[in-house]
Amino acid sequence: xxxxxxxxxPALTRTDILHPKLGxxxxxxxxxxxxxxxxxxxxxxxxxxxxxxxxxxxxEQLFQEALEQKYPPSFxxxxxxxxxFAAHGLVREIALYGSRLWYDTKTGPHYHFYIEDRDELIxxxxxxxxxxxxxxPEGLKIxxxxxxxxxxxxxxxxxA
Amino acid sequence: xxxxxxxxxPALTRTDILHPKLGxxxxxxxxxxxxxxxxxxxxxxxxxxxxxxxxxxxxEQLFQEALEQKYPPSFxxxxxxxxxFAAHGLVREIALYGSRLWYDTKTGPHYHFYIEDRDELIxxxxxxxxxxxxxxPEGLKIxxxxxxxxxxxxxxxxxA
DNA sequence: TTACATGCAAAGCATTTGCAGATAA
DNA sequence: TTATCTGCAAATGCTTTGCATGTAA
Numbered sequence: 001x002x003x004x005x006x007x008x009x010p011a012l013t014r015t016d017i018l019h020p021k022l023g024x025x026x027x028x029x030x031x032x033x034x035x036x037x038x039x040x041x042x043x044x045x046x047x048x049x050x051x052x053x054x055x056x057x058x059x060e061q062l063f064q065e066a067l068e069q070k071y072p073p074s075f076x077x078x079x080x081x082x083x084x085f086a087a088h089g090l091v092r093e094i095a096l097y098g099s100r101l102w103y104d105t106k107t108g109p110h111y112h113f114y115i116e117d118r119d120e121l122i123x124x125x126x127x128x129x130x131x132x133x134x135x136x137p138e139g140l141k142i143x144x145x146x147x148x149x150x151x152x153x154x155x156x157x158x159x160a
Numbered sequence: 161x162x163x164x165x166x167x168x169x170p171a172l173t174r175t176d177i178l179h180p181k182l183g184x185x186x187x188x189x190x191x192x193x194x195x196x197x198x199x200x201x202x203x204x205x206x207x208x209x210x211x212x213x214x215x216x217x218x219x220e221q222l223f224q225e226a227l228e229q230k231y232p233p234s235f236x237x238x239x240x241x242x243x244x245f246a247a248h249g250l251v252r253e254i255a256l257y258g259s260r261l262w263y264d265t266k267t268g269p270h271y272h273f274y275i276e277d278r279d280e281l282i283x284x285x286x287x288x289x290x291x292x293x294x295x296x297p298e299g300l301k302i303x304x305x306x307x308x309x310x311x312x313x314x315x316x317x318x319x320a
Numbered sequence: 321t322t323a324c325a326t327g328c329a330a331a332g333c334a335t336t337t338g339c340a341g342a343t344a345a
Numbered sequence: 346t347t348a349t350c351t352g353c354a355a356a357t358g359c360t361t362t363g364c365a366t367g368t369a370a
Contacts (some may be wrong), residue, residue, distance in 0.1 A: 016336080037324070037325070037368090037369060037370080038369085039324090039325060039326080039368075039369070040326095040368090041326070041350085043323090046225055050306045058359095059359080064226055066370080073325070073326080073327090074327045074328070074330095075327090075360090076326075076327065076328075076329095076360090076361080076362085077325080077326055077327070079163075079327095079359095079360065080325080080326080080361095085297055090210040093257065095255050095256055095257040095258075095259075095308075096255055097253065098255075099259055099334075099335075099358065099359055099360090100358085100359065100360095101257075101359085101360085111296065113296070113300070115300065116303065119194045122292065122297075128294055128295065129292060129294070130290050130291075130292070130293075132290070132307075133288075133290075134284065134288055134289070134290060134309055134313050134348070135288065135310075136273070136309075137273065137282075139313060139314050140273070140275065140312065140313060140314065141311060141312055141314050142309055142310070142311050142312060143276065143312055144309070144310040145307070145308075145309050145310070145312070146306070146307070146308045146309075147292075147305070147306070147307050148255075148305075148306045149296075149302055149304070149305050149306075150302070150303045150304040150305070150306070151296050151297075151300040151301060151302050151303060152300065152301055153299060153300060154300065154301050155300075182322080184363045193366095197343090197345080197349070197350070198344085199341090199343075199344070199345060199349090199350065199351080200351095201350085201351070202350090218334095219334080220334080233351080234351070234353070235335090235349080235352090235353095235354085236335095236336080236337085236351075236353075237351055237352070239334090239336075240336095240350080256357080257321065259334055259335090259359075260332070260333090260334065260335095261334085261335085264349060275346080
């Protein structure tokens with residue numbers, strides 16, 4: 001699968017640049033570069049997460065996918081690994097209503113639609129949100145900006 | 161300390177207008193208008209919430225305050241009441257990192273700073289956030305927009 | 321060899337639920 | 346009187362932890 005495309009496509013997406021069909025060796029280096037030992041379990045999860053473009057998921061969803069692998073990590077390891085990945089900038093955490101944390105393999109600044117009736121998270125196109133020029137109050141420093149637009153499906157055959 | 165200042169301050173805040181030191185009767189009507197029976201417990205909580213300006217709080221915090229009252233509602237009732245208040249537009253729910261839901265007595269559209277090291281939630285001044293002109297994708301309908309800017313205190317004596 | 325990672329099961333925390341008794345209308 | 350509300354305690358859902366075992370460097 002490691003397609004050695006030497007094309008000169010003008011419009012490579014950000015995703016293609018960040019996650020260009022990573023092979024095992026590349027995943028291994030990615031983890032090492034982040035200061036994490038490339039263990040079997042971490043590689044297995046990294047493969048699920050970074051093997052194929054941007055992803056939005058919960059710990060539970062990742063665990064279910066991992067079950068289909070040869071060395072499925074335990075639930076505790078899923079959580080440990082996600083925290084470590086988050087702490088090292090490989091994934092990003094997203095808080096929503098409801099008690100579950102969500103994760104996103106796209107770590108740069110961007111925002112989300114949460115589709116309530118499908119329990120699904122998707123990116124908001126960048127150009128849709130203007131630059132939020134927020135100034136922290138005296139004595140405070142901004143550590144992150146979260147924007148979640150909650151949406152729900154319109155009934156079938158409904159015309160907006 | 162009901163200081164009877166009779167000053168003629170030109171700048172009444174939105175808060176003053178919406179929650180002008182509500183008396184028991186007013187609270188009762190407020191609940192009835194929202195379609196909720198004005199029970200002892202609900203009045204007790206409404207008093208804490210709407211008696212004195214806008215507030216940001218968690219269920220736990222409200223419970224602690226309620227303990228000091230003559231008829232402190234049980235924990236289950238705190239949760240029930242908050243959900244009912246939220247469903248009837250008397251308070252608004254806010255999701256943050258961490259597992260706790262926050263509530264806000266100010267229900268109109270506005271956004272928040274969350275001060276991580278103080279575990280405290282405050283409003284972002286309205287003029288600081290531009291109108292977010294977000295269009296829902298085909299077949300979806302916006303039900304809410306949440307903006308949370310996470311901040312932390314700068315070390316003492318630190319000059320921004 | 322040794323510090324770090326993993327798996328299991330138990331604990332933790334915020335929240336919800338079931339149900340018997342209480343209360344507002 | 347009756348539908349609704351309340352309180353308790355037990356259950357739930359997600360996440361974390363303690364600790365014995367395993368593994369990468």
